[in-house]
Structures are given as structure tokens and as C-alpha cells.
Amino acid sequence: MTELLTLLLGLGLLSATAWAPPQLTRWAGSLLFGLVVGVVLRFALGPVGGVVGGVLAAGVAYRLLPALVLRRVLFLVPALVLLIFATTMLMYRAP
8 A cells, every 4th residue: 555655646746847847947857967977976986976976967957957958857867766666566566
């Protein structure tokens, strides 16, 4: 039951990104962009390099990336997380 509620909450939050105002889109999209860059750089540069790279990437994304790109990031990152969560739940439910 908890998994179903989590999936419904995730779908609700994911669909709410379509109506996010421009300032929230810029802020949350750049935050998620920095998070993805930080995770990728963590494997190449270590934990400290990943954090520094993620913070720098978030700042650059906030200042330079267009709102359309940030809106796509704001949708895609939670969508992939929700997809991984749903796939994992289905894997544990399989006989």
C-alpha cells in the first residue's frame, strides 16, 4: 500500500511540473541539473570534486541555460527517478 501511495505522489508531483511558474522552473531545474552533474562527476573526481562541480554547474545553469532547457530537466530527472522506483517495486513483486 505504501508503494502505491508513493507512486501516486510521484505522479502527482511529476505532472505538477507542467504548471510550474518560470521562477520555480529556473530554481528547481538548475538545482536538479547541478545534482545530476555532481553525481556524474563524483565517479570521476571523487566526492569533493562532485560537490564542487555540481554547485558550479547549478550556478551556471541558473544564469545561462534557457527556461525551456530547465523545464525539460525539471521534468526528466524526477521522471527517471520515478521510473527506477517503479521498476524496482515491480522486480520485488515478481514471483
